[in-house]
Amino acid sequence: MSSSPTTQHTGEPEVPKKVLHRAIGASAIGNAVEWFDYGVYAYMTTHIAAALFPEGDNAVFFTLVGFAISFLIRPIGSMFWGPLGDKIGRKRVLAMTILLMAAATLCVGLIPSYETIGIAAPVILYLLRIVQGFSAGGEYGGAATFMAEYSPDRKRGFYGSFLEVGTLVGFTLGNGIALILVNVLSADDLQSWGWRIPFLIAAPLGLIGMYLRSRIEDTPVFRELEDRDETEDEVKGVYKELLTKYLRPILTLFGLVIALNVVNYTLLSYMPTYLQNNLDMEESDALLVPFFGQIAMAVSLPFFGMLSDRIGRKPMWLFSCAALLIACVPMYQLMSQSLGMAIVAFAVLGILYAPQLATISATFPAMFPTIVRFAGVAIGYNVATSLFGGTSGAINDRMINATGNDLFPAWYMVGACVIGLIAAFFLIETKGESLRGTEIPGTEEAHREQEALAKSEG
16 A cells, blocks of 8 residues: 655645646546547547448437437446545546547447448447447546646646646547548548548557556545545445535536536537538538637636636636626627638637636536545536537537527527526635545535644644
8 A cells, every 4th residue: 555645734745746747647648538539429420420320311310329328328437437436546447447438439440331230330339339438437537536636736727727638639639630531531531431540549549548547646635545544434435425415516516517518519529510511511611610719728728727726716617607608699600601700709619618628627526525526526527418418419400400590509508508607606616725635625624624634744
């Protein structure tokens, strides 16, 4: 068993910068691998539909259902990986989830076409999406918890933002590869084999992420609790009370995630399909729109993370939800004017959304004590994501066809941001708060416990 981490006079675990940077990098790269898969699937939707589904008007819809299926299974994955991560450690679980995700993504690229194996093609796709969803149920909550517990208390927003830089790097890498393939390959080559290339790339990316994660220790906060023998028996008791004792943070997290992920998947994942199918934009142009916007968002995230360390997480969420309420419909109207206006509109929405994205790792893990942190974040995050995030593409596509209203995605985001705005009012501010101990950070109980810990350590 590893030795207990040393602490500063503040009671904050002291981590050498080299170790901290390695931990941040390992978390971010692992997250990039996960979202590379989701990005590639979103950007290759029309080609997957043509290759793995029977011809017809519903092929794209059923492909988007495949996207949603992985999210519907994520709560089951979170219920498995979350408690396991609180018991055996964050590092071990994250090593398993990244390998599972990369292997399933690779296999998607190897599925024979519908012409070759018939209905077995979409069935295999759906099964692999279930495996990916099961893996993702532990990956994201675990990576956010890992990042938060390694970061210094006063810089958690800044360092935590790099997890989401990883998210956008994954999306942008998938976008960039798709853009290259669309412009380099003929339509026939892209359709027959070219769309598979991005999925095959996931295997080496997963191995790189696995290697980086294997070279770091578990988080100081978890090791401290482990050395106090509070990572097994107490986890069982507290986990049973997750929906009673920790009902407020669960519900608050649920509301925030609805806003976060409806915007995320409507804006980042569904956008190329929306631009092609509803605004008659060429595929290469439809891929350019999010490409530039995602780069702008990735650059801005560390600055928003740093700002949250100064003014707090709550103001960032309140501002972002309120700003999107105002901007969503006008920006979607602007998208229909031209390619240039679409790029500008996407970038505006992306920058307004970035304060939410930048502060996930600083906000969500700090809503729970160490003893149920992985489980609380994983379950709360993934249940909301499965219902309102991964289903966004299919819901938007179906509702646009049913209503004839091309602005439905904008109004869908508005509704989600109303829920997020309400949830943000109930958020406990945890700027600069320690994540040590068995009480909810930011509460008086947590302050008393941390003072007792500091006194006992001399």
